[in-house]
Amino acid sequence: MSTAKHAEFHHAHHFDSAEHQYDASKQGIWLFLVTEILMFGALFVGYTIYHSLYPEVFHAGSHHLSVPMGAFNTVVLLFSSFTMALGIHYVQVDKKKEAVIALVITVLCALTFMVVKYFEYTAKIHHGLLPGKFFTNTEMPEIKNLAMFFGFYFVMTGIHGSHVLIGAGLIIWVMIKVIKGELNSSYYTPLEGVGLFWHVVDLIWIYLFPLLYLVG
Amino acid sequence: MSTATASHTDNYLNHEKGIWSWLTTIDHKRIGIMYFFAIMSFFLLGGIFALLVRIELFTPGQTLGFVTPDIYNRMMTYHGAIMVFMVIVPGIPAIFGNFILPIQLGAKDVAFPRLNLASWYIFMSGAAIAAFSLFTQKVDTGWTFYTPYSISNSVSNGVIMLVMGAFVMGFSSILTGLNFIVTTHKLRAPGMTMNRIPLMVWALYATSIIQVLATPVLAITLLLLVAERTLGVGIFDPTLGGDPVLFQHFFWFYSHPAVYIMILPAMGVISELVATFSRKIIFGYTAIAYSSLAIAAVSFLVWGHHMFVSGQSEFAGVLFSFITMLVGVPTAIKLFNWISTMYKGSVRLDAPMLFAIGFMFLFTIGGLTGVFLASTGMDVHFHDTYFVVAHFHYVMVGGTLMAVMGAIIYWFPKVTGKMTSDLLGRISWVFIFTGFNVTFFPQFILGSMGMPRRYYDYLPEFTSLNQISTIGSWLIGTGFLIGLAAVIHGLIAGKVAGDNPWGGKTLEWTIPSPPTHENFEKTPTVTGGPYEYR
Numbered sequence: 205m206s207t208a209k210h211a212e213f214h215h216a217h218h219f220d221s222a223e224h225q226y227d228a229s230k231q232g233i234w235l236f237l238v239t240e241i242l243m244f245g246a247l248f249v250g251y252t253i254y255h256s257l258y259p260e261v262f263h264a265g266s267h268h269l270s271v272p273m274g275a276f277n278t279v280v281l282l283f284s285s286f287t288m289a290l291g292i293h294y295v296q297v298d299k300k301k302e303a304v305i306a307l308v309i310t311v312l313c314a315l316t317f318m319v320v321k322y323f324e325y326t327a328k329i330h331h332g333l334l335p336g337k338f339f340t341n342t343e344m345p346e347i348k349n350l351a352m353f354f355g356f357y358f359v360m361t362g363i364h365g366s367h368v369l370i371g372a373g374l375i376i377w378v379m380i381k382v383i384k385g386e387l388n389s390s391y392y393t394p395l396e397g398v399g400l401f402w403h404v405v406d407l408i409w410i411y412l413f414p415l416l417y418l419v420g
Numbered sequence: 421m422s423t424a425t426a427s428h429t430d431n432y433l434n435h436e437k438g439i440w441s442w443l444t445t446i447d448h449k450r451i452g453i454m455y456f457f458a459i460m461s462f463f464l465l466g467g468i469f470a471l472l473v474r475i476e477l478f479t480p481g482q483t484l485g486f487v488t489p490d491i492y493n494r495m496m497t498y499h500g501a502i503m504v505f506m507v508i509v510p511g512i513p514a515i516f517g518n519f520i521l522p523i524q525l526g527a528k529d530v531a532f533p534r535l536n537l538a539s540w541y542i543f544m545s546g547a548a549i550a551a552f553s554l555f556t557q558k559v560d561t562g563w564t565f566y567t568p569y570s571i572s573n574s575v576s577n578g579v580i581m582l583v584m585g586a587f588v589m590g591f592s593s594i595l596t597g598l599n600f601i602v603t604t605h606k607l608r609a610p611g612m613t614m615n616r617i618p619l620m621v622w623a624l625y626a627t628s629i630i631q632v633l634a635t636p637v638l639a640i641t642l643l644l645l646v647a648e649r650t651l652g653v654g655i656f657d658p659t660l661g662g663d664p665v666l667f668q669h670f671f672w673f674y675s676h677p678a679v680y681i682m683i684l685p686a687m688g689v690i691s692e693l694v695a696t697f698s699r700k701i702i703f704g705y706t707a708i709a710y711s712s713l714a715i716a717a718v719s720f721l722v723w724g725h726h727m728f729v730s731g732q733s734e735f736a737g738v739l740f741s742f743i744t745m746l747v748g749v750p751t752a753i754k755l756f757n758w759i760s761t762m763y764k765g766s767v768r769l770d771a772p773m774l775f776a777i778g779f780m781f782l783f784t785i786g787g788l789t790g791v792f793l794a795s796t797g798m799d800v801h802f803h804d805t806y807f808v809v810a811h812f813h814y815v816m817v818g819g820t821l822m823a824v825m826g827a828i829i830y831w832f833p834k835v836t837g838k839m840t841s842d843l844l845g846r847i848s849w850v851f852i853f854t855g856f857n858v859t860f861f862p863q864f865i866l867g868s869m870g871m872p873r874r875y876y877d878y879l880p881e882f883t884s885l886n887q888i889s890t891i892g893s894w895l896i897g898t899g900f901l902i903g904l905a906a907v908i909h910g911l912i913a914g915k916v917a918g919d920n921p922w923g924g925k926t927l928e929w930t931i932p933s934p935p936t937h938e939n940f941e942k943t944p945t946v947t948g949g950p951y952e953y954r
């Protein structure tokens with residue numbers, strides 16, 4: 205059934221069929237996600253190196269992070285991955301209203317995540333727990349280089365956070381397309397692409413959380 | 421065999437008119453041409469800096485009135501950064517890959533035409549950012565941006581902008597590579613199995629894999645450099661507990677594979693030229709094809725050969741040295757196969773073939789001296805001397821730029837429907853080839869005598885070799901200008917080319933010159949390999 209519907213959708217002139225175009229798009233998206241993971245990969249390599257050089261710094265640093273907030277954000281993102289998948293499912297079966305609700309919840313989760321991040325960041329800033337040369341905290345003078353942990357913390361969560369924002373923007377973009385009826389069971393490639401991107405953003409956080417918050 | 425061309429009036433050039441139709445085009449052929457103009461202008465700019473650097477080195481001490489040591493360092497940085505990030509890395513894939521790859525596969529376009537146009541704009545924005553920083557800020561780090569110098573206060577904050585320019589261009593590189601991979605997987609004409617795709621496509625495919633896998637690491641490295649300068653993260657800064665050598669590891673993890681991003685497409689071009697101008701079925705198609713993949717794979721494991729004197733462990737040095745030598749195997753396979761193809765073929769020495777032969781000659785010298793450098797003991801002597809400069813110019817200029825010239829002349833008739841003058845092409849070759857050797861061979865000697873690279877001044881005993889080198893650079897410059905003249909002359913007064921002036925066997929020679937908007941009236945069905953001469 206879905207194949208027949210696919211064929212109704214207009215495809216670009218250099219593809220044989222909508223199916224063909226869909227396959228190509230999907231491969232493109234997967235390749236792009238590989239580059240995202242490689243980009244974060246280099247960060248993880250840097251993290252691992254310095255963690256093994258200065259375990260006490262990373263140990264002490266992680267104690268300054270709020271595990272409840274991090275854990276809460278982990279749950280929020282996991283849940284949003286679920287609602288994202290639901291959204292795609294509803295579009296595939298042409299349940300437009302349910303799909304939009306699922307996508308709205310996903311965006312709300314993204315915003316919740318950022319709000320929690322905002323509170324976490326302001327708390328760090330308040331205590332002078334900042335990267336490198338901005339570090340002013342004097343509570344633990346016996347730990348040298350504590351600034352480095354917060355360098356990693358801000359760079360890694362910052363880059364991840366910008367991905368969350370980009371992801372939220374993309375979800376809103378596909379949601380509008382769903383509302384306009386441009387995406388439906390016969391054509392939903394952009395939605396699926398955004399969904400995959402969102403899962404990767406989630407996945408990266410699942411690595412960041414234990415590395416930064418729980419290493420102590 | 422060429423069929424009548426006069427009947428084809430609608431082609432991709434006149435299909436739509438006006439500058440706006442170019443700036444918004446999603447036709448891969450037009451995008452290729454837009455890259456051509458952009459990259460050639462950057463090439464001119466980088467070339468001017470090269471000539472200035474060489475003139476400054478004509479005598480010891482200050483030679484040119486306005487070139488102080490500071491300005492010298494900046495010019496050397498401009499030259500390197502422009503040539504690497506804005507010319508040789510994007511060069512062949514962006515220009516010829518865009519134009520030729522879909523046609524050679526029998527496709528009407530690349531998989532993502534809109535993304536392709538976006539890549540051009542991203543590339544141009546990155547180039548604009550980089551160019552702006554070059555002309556308004558004082559960046560003198562060299563193209564490698566080594567820490568701790570690049571994060572120290574003695575370098576202007578312009579380095580942030582230059583690095584962001586490179587970051588943006590890297591994004592364009594990733595997207596082009598991604599587009600080519602999916603195009604190669606998904607848009608081959610019926611019958612065009614992976615074992616029948618032209619060797620140019622194999623080379624571009626292997627290149628694309630490197631682009632997609634290595635560039636993200638450069639991206640994050642450059643971002644970290646920016647973070648280091650603005651926030652003082654500490655990751656590369658020794659005063660904050662970081663390690664500047666880590667920057668070198670990250671940088672070369674990209675930039676060594678990047679040297680293969682520069683050379684693999686050139687090897688693809690050479691395979692096409694050798695097959696066409698030898699009129700013989702290419703020897704060892706499979707070996708050439710898979711050696712591209714092998715080179716791509718090994719290129720990820722050898723970055724440490726840039727760091728033999730960085731204080732890495734002796735064990736790492738030995739390991740990197742050994743793996744580096746392995747790259748010689750797939751490279752030699754290619755060379756031997758090209759030569760075997762020429763052997764007993766009816767070799768025609770048209771201008772493109774001269775460039776191909778020039779490539780093989782110069783690249784061999786460059787590659788062999790690479791083996792010298794890969795031997796840890798010798799590298800301690802040669803590191804950061806003119807020997808290294810000569811080595812990488814032999815491979816990058818003698819290799820890639822020779823291939824670019826060959827490719828321009830070879831595909832010119834397909835792109836424009838007209839021929840370039842063979843005489844001008846050959847004269848250009850004579851100048852570039854001789855000029856090149858006159859410029860860079862003395863640098864091997866200078867390097868082994870101990871002249872360090874990147875220095876404004878040198879000892880008086882190095883004077884005569886430096887002067888020979890500088891005079892050579894003028895010959896190269898003249899050669900490229902003659903090449904430019906050949907292109908302009910071809911555009912204005914070139915003979916009508918016909919569909920297949922060289923007797924090529926790959927698919928682009930079966931369609932009209934210039935090609936129609938959709939490349940193929942009817943999708944071709946492929947029944948044999950790409951070079952079936954006899």
Ligand code: HEM
Nearest residue numbers: 679683725726744787790791793794803804808812815816
């Ligand atoms: C295939 C094309 C090649 C290109 C485009 C290329 C390019 C370069 C460049 C740009 C550098 C200088 C980097 C800098 O600025 O410090 C360099 C250095 C080096 N190359 Fe190559 N190379 C190529 C092939 C090879 C091969 C085949 C080998 C070894 C078998 C090799 C071994 C080396 C080594 C060991 C150095 C480091 C020298 C030093 O800094 O002491 N290269 N190459």
Ligand SMILES: [Cu+2]
Nearest residue numbers: 676723725726
């Ligand atoms: Cu290398």
